[in-house]
Amino acid sequence: MNVMDTRLHHPAQWSILWNAFRKRSLERIDNVQLPLRVFDGARRLAITRRGPYRERPPSTLDGTKEPTMRSKRVAPGIALLACLALAACGTSEADGGQRTYTWDMTVTVSNASTWYHAAEQFADKLAEDSNGRIQVRLFPNEQLSAGDPAAGVEQLMSGTKDLSYNSTIIYAGIDPRFGAINAPFRYTDYAEAEAAIEGGALDAYRQLSAEFGVELLGFGESGFRQITNNVRPIQSPEDLAGIKIRIPGIGLFTDVFRGMDANPTTMNFAEVFTSLQQGTIEGQENPMDVISSAGLAEVQEYMTVWNFVYDPLILGMNKELFDSLDPADQQIVRDAAAEANRKQIRENRSLEDSQIKEQSKLMNVTVLDRDQLAEFQRAMRPVYRDYESVWGSELTAAVDPKD
Secondary structure, three states, X not given: OOOOOOOOOOHHHHHHHHHHHHHHOOOOOOOOOOOHHHHHHHXXXXXXXHXXXXXXXXXXXXXXXXXXXXXXXXXHHHHHHHXXXXXXXXXXXXXXXXXXXXXXXXXXXOOOOHHHHHHHHHHXXXXXXXXXXXXXXXXXXXXXXXXXXXXXXXXXXXOOOXXXXXXXHHHHOOOHHHHHHHOOOOOXXXXXXXXXXXXXXXHXXXXXXXXXXXXXXXXXXXXXXXXXEOOOOOOOHHHHOOOEEXXXXXXXXXXXXXXXXXXXXXXXXXXXXHHHXXXXXXXXXXXXXXXXXXXXXHOOOEEEEOOOOXXXXXXXXXXXXXXXXXXXXXXXXXXXXXXXXXXXXXXXXXXXXXXXXXXXXXXXXXXXXXXXHHHHHHHHHHHHHHXXXXXXXXXXXXXXXXX
């Protein structure tokens, strides 16, 4: 038996299969041996049924997962559900008996972004190099998690979703160690950030991502983050006082902006445009590609270019799914990811200067000079003292600028 794709798309199929599962799940099914992908498909169906997040089984010291009593009880029933799914949906097999796949991938922002353009190339390259066996369905604006990027990352970790482009900042909302590379003013330019990534940061983040069930397929790049608002031009830390500014859900950013007497609030990016329009918030901070592709100039008056945080993107794949692929398909995925990341970074950087010029026609833009930047750097120094113990010495060393 060769299982390819066990997703169900019709409500009637769910009803039939779930009722059968409930009826038969308590019956013992002994001596049944099915391919690993059958159980993987069943796991996906069960996760989808339960919701976007599940607790992972505890791990033994050697890193293997210890089955829980619950998993031992329901495994036979889940295997039955997988078999029922196969009967309802059928299986497909490419010429030569190779497996075929259909995977879901999300990006946080719109289909006008460099993120989405790279995801399109990734999908096209996978289809081309696999002779059509691997297909990827793309969803912008975190459509699979109702616009919530943190929930989207949890879906990726649990296996409900297969692939995503997400900022390390979103991962940091789940574990603050992911935010080490996003420390304010850690890098002065792209060359310094690249040297750190190639000098150890990428390997460190690959290991960290694996702890959470994510195979890191390389970094894309959201770029350096800028700040916009409707109150006043921001030229010094004092100018942030009292401004209601939207930030992503990461404690590091909360502490940074509170330290400068701003009034930070967290919300999903999908809500930002409307909240700015209605005055619920007065400002936000994001890289230029996001500011431009989201049309935020329509609802913002001032922008400050200060490059205060470098923001890489994790092209992530559910690790259990990646590990289930044969070596040839794993290499197809790695090659397509590397090409997509290179395209995304190249496009993001080539557009940045033109986007700043474009936004200068739509907003009052301030570019901070060296002395003004130094004032912000001094104001944010306490954050480093507070967070180095959170990030840990090894991860901090991995992301530090290289001489």
